[in-house]
Amino acid sequence: MLNELSFAEAVAKIERGDITSERLVRDCLDRIEAREDDVRAWAFIDPELALSQARACDSADERKGPLHGVPFGVKDIIATYDMPTGMGSPIYEGNMPGYDAACVALLRAAGAVILGKTVTVEFAGMAPPPTGNPHNLECTPGGSSSGSGAAVADFMVPAAFGTQTAGSIHRPAAHCGIIGFKPTFDSYSLHGVWPAAQSLDTLGLLTRAMDDIELLSAALLGRPVQLNRSGVSSPRIAICKTHQWDIVKPETEEAIAIARDTLNKAGAEIIELTLPKSFEELVSARDIISSYERARATSHEWFNHRDQLSPQLQRGIAKGFGWQYEQYTAAMKIGADCRRKLDILFEDFDAIIAPCTAGEAPPDRNSTGDHTHIGMWNLLHVPSYALPTHKGPNNMPVAIQLIGRHGADDALFDFAKWVLNQLVPA
Amino acid sequence: MLNELSFAEAVAKIERGDITSERLVRDCLDRIEAREDDVRAWAFIDPELALSQARACDSADERKGPLHGVPFGVKDIIATYDMPTGMGSPIYEGNMPGYDAACVALLRAAGAVILGKTVTVEFAGMAPPPTGNPHNLECTPGGSSSGSGAAVADFMVPAAFGTQTAGSIHRPAAHCGIIGFKPTFDSYSLHGVWPAAQSLDTLGLLTRAMDDIELLSAALLGRPVQLNRSGVSSPRIAICKTHQWDIVKPETEEAIAIARDTLNKAGAEIIELTLPKSFEELVSARDIISSYERARATSHEWFNHRDQLSPQLQRGIAKGFGWQYEQYTAAMKIGADCRRKLDILFEDFDAIIAPCTAGEAPPDRNSTGDHTHIGMWNLLHVPSYALPTHKGPNNMPVAIQLIGRHGADDALFDFAKWVLNQLVPA
Numbered sequence: 001m002l003n004e005l006s007f008a009e010a011v012a013k014i015e016r017g018d019i020t021s022e023r024l025v026r027d028c029l030d031r032i033e034a035r036e037d038d039v040r041a042w043a044f045i046d047p048e049l050a051l052s053q054a055r056a057c058d059s060a061d062e063r064k065g066p067l068h069g070v071p072f073g074v075k076d077i078i079a080t081y082d083m084p085t086g087m088g089s090p091i092y093e094g095n096m097p098g099y100d101a102a103c104v105a106l107l108r109a110a111g112a113v114i115l116g117k118t119v120t121v122e123f124a125g126m127a128p129p130p131t132g133n134p135h136n137l138e139c140t141p142g143g144s145s146s147g148s149g150a151a152v153a154d155f156m157v158p159a160a161f162g163t164q165t166a167g168s169i170h171r172p173a174a175h176c177g178i179i180g181f182k183p184t185f186d187s188y189s190l191h192g193v194w195p196a197a198q199s200l201d202t203l204g205l206l207t208r209a210m211d212d213i214e215l216l217s218a219a220l221l222g223r224p225v226q227l228n229r230s231g232v233s234s235p236r237i238a239i240c241k242t243h244q245w246d247i248v249k250p251e252t253e254e255a256i257a258i259a260r261d262t263l264n265k266a267g268a269e270i271i272e273l274t275l276p277k278s279f280e281e282l283v284s285a286r287d288i289i290s291s292y293e294r295a296r297a298t299s300h301e302w303f304n305h306r307d308q309l310s311p312q313l314q315r316g317i318a319k320g321f322g323w324q325y326e327q328y329t330a331a332m333k334i335g336a337d338c339r340r341k342l343d344i345l346f347e348d349f350d351a352i353i354a355p356c357t358a359g360e361a362p363p364d365r366n367s368t369g370d371h372t373h374i375g376m377w378n379l380l381h382v383p384s385y386a387l388p389t390h391k392g393p394n395n396m397p398v399a400i401q402l403i404g405r406h407g408a409d410d411a412l413f414d415f416a417k418w419v420l421n422q423l424v425p426a
Numbered sequence: 427m428l429n430e431l432s433f434a435e436a437v438a439k440i441e442r443g444d445i446t447s448e449r450l451v452r453d454c455l456d457r458i459e460a461r462e463d464d465v466r467a468w469a470f471i472d473p474e475l476a477l478s479q480a481r482a483c484d485s486a487d488e489r490k491g492p493l494h495g496v497p498f499g500v501k502d503i504i505a506t507y508d509m510p511t512g513m514g515s516p517i518y519e520g521n522m523p524g525y526d527a528a529c530v531a532l533l534r535a536a537g538a539v540i541l542g543k544t545v546t547v548e549f550a551g552m553a554p555p556p557t558g559n560p561h562n563l564e565c566t567p568g569g570s571s572s573g574s575g576a577a578v579a580d581f582m583v584p585a586a587f588g589t590q591t592a593g594s595i596h597r598p599a600a601h602c603g604i605i606g607f608k609p610t611f612d613s614y615s616l617h618g619v620w621p622a623a624q625s626l627d628t629l630g631l632l633t634r635a636m637d638d639i640e641l642l643s644a645a646l647l648g649r650p651v652q653l654n655r656s657g658v659s660s661p662r663i664a665i666c667k668t669h670q671w672d673i674v675k676p677e678t679e680e681a682i683a684i685a686r687d688t689l690n691k692a693g694a695e696i697i698e699l700t701l702p703k704s705f706e707e708l709v710s711a712r713d714i715i716s717s718y719e720r721a722r723a724t725s726h727e728w729f730n731h732r733d734q735l736s737p738q739l740q741r742g743i744a745k746g747f748g749w750q751y752e753q754y755t756a757a758m759k760i761g762a763d764c765r766r767k768l769d770i771l772f773e774d775f776d777a778i779i780a781p782c783t784a785g786e787a788p789p790d791r792n793s794t795g796d797h798t799h800i801g802m803w804n805l806l807h808v809p810s811y812a813l814p815t816h817k818g819p820n821n822m823p824v825a826i827q828l829i830g831r832h833g834a835d836d837a838l839f840d841f842a843k844w845v846l847n848q849l850v851p852a
Contacts (some may be wrong), residue, residue, distance in 0.1 A: 092524075098518075198612065293615065
């Protein structure tokens with residue numbers, strides 16, 4: 001079925017005239033029809049609205065752009081002019097912002113079909129979503145980009161937007177067994193993306209194929225697509241166990257050990273990276289920054305609609321308003337200092353492999369899992385991938401996290417493609 | 427008349443029971459009634475809506491917060507749930523976003539009365555606004571926070587929000603003869619503030635008194651008000667002529683020379699600061715970043731409502747889409763490099779005095795003036811003030827710019843208060 005094509009494959013097939021956009025979108029809609037009652041990945045889907053975009057592509061005189069006719073999922077904290085944007089909150093049920101977020105407008109201008117809005121955890125926070133993990137509905141898909149992770153993993157749509165403030169792209173990617181990409185902080189325009197914490201929020205991508213990242217990123221940044229750049233031969237890869245290694249589960253430990261050996265045999269130079277002691281403070285610093293900034297970003301809802309916020313979010317906001325300003329600025333300083341140190345450390349290697357999630361998706365639909373291993377890197381503002389390389393004891397996906405130097409997103413794409421090819425040969 | 431009170435004076439008088447919020451708001455509304463046909467500072471004003479907020483304060487059992495009952499103006503690119511938010515564009519005429527921007531919600535929670543929406547230049551860009559300079563209606567008030575600058579200067583409201591991407595707080599402050607404050611980049615929550623360029627946009631304040639800055643900033647950041655901290659005695663002040671000194675007009679040259687001598691006599695240690703050669707590139711780098719990011723932030727309007735954008739903005743967006751990604755990242759690198767260098771330079775002094783605008787407001791209502799002298803510092807992300815210290819040959823206001831170290835906003839407040847007291851004794 002066409003819904004199993006990657007984004008890049010679908011682009012190529014439509015360009016060659018092998019398939020129509022309508023046929024592709026229909027196959028995605030059929031898959032949703034068959035599975036959505038169980039998976040619940042979509043906050044809004046209007047088949048006719050999706051098909052009308054597809055038909056407009058098929059009947060256009062020329063290709064609208066490099067993403068012509070291929071469907072895409074949009075996390076429901078991201079504004080769309082023709083579909084409601086609900087933020088996963090009853091406060092904004094049916095909310096029509098009246099414009100497209102910049103990222104949506106840019107994908108549409110490049111020819112993509114906006115298939116629908118994917119479920120977000122309430123305001124991209126911590127409350128559990130209705131979504132199930134497509135590999136095992138008893139398990140969480142991870143949050144907060146739960147719907148994007150589940151929809152892409154379940155072949156409902158080839159790619160979707162996620163956003164990450166702690167681990168909201170990489171956790172659903174890891175738990176659902178797909179690729180998560182978080183670019184360098186502040187890379188993609190955030191206009192129209194509802195904020196959680198402005199000095200941490202990053203818009204990113206969830207896909208099933210590496211080339212999709214390059215294709216979509218090029219459209220968002222306005223640069224040419226470079227799918228077949230000069231290959232990577234012997235990258236210097238640092239294995240980093242971090243200060244949180246004691247809460248890593250055996251399946252993640254094994255995934256990293258196998259990655260280390262396999263990549264070493266494939267020509268990678270392997271380095272052990274021990275982070276400076278001050279990096280221990282990143283987890284708590286990120287938590288302070290996130291809740292301090294979220295409290296302020298959510299102040300309208302807090303002061304006017306408090307009873308419609310989940311107990312989890314109410315606790316989070318109360319915590320955020322409780323921090324003293326000096327505690328917040330001290331946390332910001334920890335982030336800035338560690339960013340400077342990491343940039344110097346990066347002179348000795350090209351990329352870091354570190355834990356992504358602790359292990360497989362927990363069989364717990366009341367939690368979205370733990371973001372400790374991801375959140376600390378998120379505060380470092382560096383680009384990173386969740387790469388689905390392994391399976392755990394319950395046959396659920398396990399990912400490794402691949403982290404690059406600040407601003408070196410193109411190089412990291414090449415390394416990630418190489419790493420994934422070694423660990424999961426096509 | 428009560429409309430001439432500063433924000434802090436009005437807070438104190440209401441707290442003491444000397445005046446009511448309703449009486450204060452009525453005096454502001456009367457001033458607007460008398461002057462608005464000429465000045466045109468307001469995009470939206472509903473006297474009854476303002477008075478109902480004032481009456482709610484007056485009849486409340488206790489003070490709502492430290493800003494209880496005092497009116498504030500909100501630039502019309504900032505979302506308000508009870509007033510339209512038009513972005514100065516016909517595309518968003520009558521737009522009701524359905525929520526308050528974080529900064530508005532925080533001021534309301536602290537007790538402020540939202541008086542109305544002040545005129546913004548179209549999407550906080552470069553097209554001329556309808557607003558006139560209250561000191562001479564033939565002159566521009568500066569942009570893009572034109573309405574906030576004119577309304578505060580003309581005693582229509584004691585304080586208002588501005589936003590700055592190049593010089594949009596300090597230019598109206600300088601041309602209208604009031605105080606402009608731009609905090610360190612990323613200090614105040616930007617949720618609900620329509621973006622121009624996300625790595626430059628900064629929310630700030632326009633007031634007529636220094637204490638207002640501290641009072642409002644404390645409410646936005648969630649920290650105690652400290653109006654009477656330990657005084658400044660002998661600050662080290664660097665006089666910086668910048669690489670753009672040749673386009674400074676005599677009145678600004680004179681203002682800086684007088685500031686230098688007066689502050690020196692008052693006990694300041696004066697240093698000459700010659701910026702490194704690489705700082706020459708800041709003006710063009712800021713321009714590239716601003717237009718590259720603005721094009722993307724405005725992509726929905728560009729692709730769907732292009733004919734409703736002004737010719738100026740259309741040219742700006744076309745330029746922004748024309749930059750290559752590598753040109754943009756090179757410009758970003760210039761900014762980051764100069765920020766690092768400036769932070770090191772700051773070890774030798776406490777604050778910098780530099781030109782703010784070239785000179786008085788130009789007698790040209792088709793321009794908002796030149797932001798060259800402000801924009802370069804804006805890219806450096808440092809906190810700064812426009813301080814109205816002088817008058818020019820046409821008896822129009824002339825300001826100096828006072829710039830502080832990244833993150834040292836509290837210290838800069840103390841220096842600014844001291845500087846203003848020396849140059850314009852109360």
